[in-house]
Amino acid sequence: MTNGRGALIALHLFLVWATMTAVVPTLGFGVVLTAWGGGAGATTLVFALGVPLTVVLLATAGIPVRTVVPLCGSLPQRLGWAVLVFVLGTLGVLAGLAAYSGDVDLGNAGTRIALTGAPYAVAAAFFVPNQWVRLGAVAALAAAVAYGGFIGPAQSRQRQHAAEVARYREHQELLYVTATPPGMRAARAEVGPASFSVEYHSVRQDAYVALVVRSPLTSRPQCPKPVEKNVTCTVDRAGVMHTVHELPADNRVITLTSRHHNAEAEVTSGMLDEPALRRLLNTLHPLSDTELEQLMREKVIDHSP
Numbered sequence: 001m002t003n004g005r006g007a008l009i010a011l012h013l014f015l016v017w018a019t020m021t022a023v024v025p026t027l028g029f030g031v032v033l034t035a036w037g038g039g040a041g042a043t044t045l046v047f048a049l050g051v052p053l054t055v056v057l058l059a060t061a062g063i064p065v066r067t068v069v070p071l072c073g074s075l076p077q078r079l080g081w082a083v084l085v086f087v088l089g090t091l092g093v094l095a096g097l098a099a100y101s102g103d104v105d106l107g108n109a110g111t112r113i114a115l116t117g118a119p120y121a122v123a124a125a126f127f128v129p130n131q132w133v134r135l136g137a138v139a140a141l142a143a144a145v146a147y148g149g150f151i152g153p154a155q156s157r158q159r160q161h162a163a164e165v166a167r168y169r170e171h172q173e174l175l176y177v178t179a180t181p182p183g184m185r186a187a188r189a190e191v192g193p194a195s196f197s198v199e200y201h202s203v204r205q206d207a208y209v210a211l212v213v214r215s216p217l218t219s220r221p222q223c224p225k226p227v228e229k230n231v232t233c234t235v236d237r238a239g240v241m242h243t244v245h246e247l248p249a250d251n252r253v254i255t256l257t258s259r260h261h262n263a264e265a266e267v268t269s270g271m272l273d274e275p276a277l278r279r280l281l282n283t284l285h286p287l288s289d290t291e292l293e294q295l296m297r298e299k300v301i302d303h304s305p
Helices: 003-037 039-060 075-101 109-116 118-125 131-174 274-282 289-297
Strands: 184-191 195-202 208-214 231-235 241-247 251-260 263-269 301-303
Touching (some): 003 039, 003 109, 039 075, 075 131, 109 118, 118 131, 131 184, 131 195, 131 289, 131 301, 184 208, 184 289, 251 274, 263 274
Antiparallel strands (some): 184 195, 195 208, 208 263, 231 241, 241 251, 251 263
16 A cells, blocks of 8 residues: 555545534434424424535545545445445444443543544445454454444443442441351342341241341440330340240240440341350351342342331
């Protein structure tokens, strides 16, 4: 490729990019604006006038290479070339819009406007009879497909995941869990503005343990006064509150409540006895990244109002 020929091709592709970067956003904005305020008739009119005008403007970008690009040799040929470039480039723009609507990062507003003309320049490059220019167009197309179809969505998922983790971690001082009781699994977890709760269910759904970690209301656990009927409540020397709810058929629900750093932790079960609950309470520890990832992966954690 001679220097003069290369300069003509570079100017040609630049003109295609610059023309469509200026025209397509304007046309798109006009169509949206008329659709919003003027209805289908006004939208059709803007589209019917805007598209031919865009094709004519695009055809002017083929004038500098009328001796280089065969399809730009005459005015009818240039118009046909412009239609092909417009159709192919518009397909690329629509693909970009689809990727953007899927939360693929395409930069700021200025970058997105600049990218609008890129599909048309790539389409025009395929009609240039030079293998290096066409290879460049293939490389640009492959890069766009890879980013829009794979890299961009993966980055979007990572951003969404990181944002979700940050949202769960907003009240880090409350995110404590116990060791999973034997034969059980975490079936439900809920993060609230002032509490964090986890329910452990047995595999056969015949036993449960509930953990609630919340912001304390008092300096140490205190039994309510008066105590409800069929409820006994005591606080031992270690500051652990023992509450037993007597139920029919000799059943009971035991709750242990204690302070843990700047939070108050409570474990409740109708199946485990008090020593087992105490051992469980002693395993209280900050929710690790691995444990949070597992709760999110199993879709058992959620936010409460």
